[in-house]
Amino acid sequence: MSRTILYARVSTSDQNSAHQLIQAEAAGFKIDEVITDDGVSGVKVPLRERPEGKRLFDKLRHGDVLVVRWVDRLGRNYQDVTDTIRHFMRQGVVVRTVINNMTFDGATADPIQMAVRDALVGFMAATAQAQAEATKSAQRAGIADTRDKEPEKYRGRRPSYTHAQLTTLRDMDALGAGASAIAKATGLTRPTVQRLRDNPDAAEQVLARWQR
Structure with missing residues (x-):
């Protein structure tokens, strides 16, 4: 059975990530599980090296949906973010954002759709x-x-x-x-x-x- 997992992140320990779940639910997402990194930089620490973020690579399976408030929650480094989203798409995971309801799905085989999707990523x-x-x-x-x-x-x-x-x-x-x-x-x-x-x-x- 596919799952919808929200990944939340805040950069400093005095910030609160709870609002990211509230925003996702208000936007209509039905979240099955929340994985959170508190006080972790999106610039300095790649997703694979974060205490909780690295769990996503083990947990997510084909057909699952990964929800983030926006792509900057995955990271603020161009190479890290693009590599991460493309990795999940190759695994059959759909990546969706709360802001503007963007969807990145690796299922399409149409070259034009792929080009537009990759350019947007x-x-x-x-x-x-x-x-x-x-x-x-x-x-x-x-x-x-x-x-x-x-x-x-x-x-x-x-x-x-x-x-x-x-x-x-x-x-x-x-x-x-x-x-x-x-x-x-x-x-x-x-x-x-x-x-x-x-x-x-x-x-x-x-x-x-x-x-x-």
Whole structure:
């Protein structure tokens, strides 16, 4: 019997991965099992080397469905993500995302469909890595600039959003989602979504100061 397994990941130990299951169920997915890695970097640690992520390679079988909030939960390294998705497709596993309900299925034999699918996998993996690199760069620049210019105001006002919410916002925005859809998926107000979309790098800098 085929199973639907959700893989959830958060990068720091103070983040909570539970919302990824809530989002998946709200999107209509019937999850049979959840495998979670808490406090594990998607940039530095490949899926095969994570405490729980490596279990996926043993558990998933032909006909199973692997659900992730977005491909960045599998990783934020282009080569790792593309290799992982293609490995699972060769095994007969269907990979689906909660955001935008993308489906990657290795069953098709049509060369045009295969080319479109593989191009989309590559694009999404590249986007995940690019966003991670941009985030780190913005954090470093923002911290250094604020510490030098306004050390007494370094932290500022506590942000009303979390890293997980901002990540979801950036992922959905990259895929062309509207403010209302993003607000519904993140739990943020529509004005907050619009404000964060206008300057996501600044929003990352605020989170870095508060380590949220």
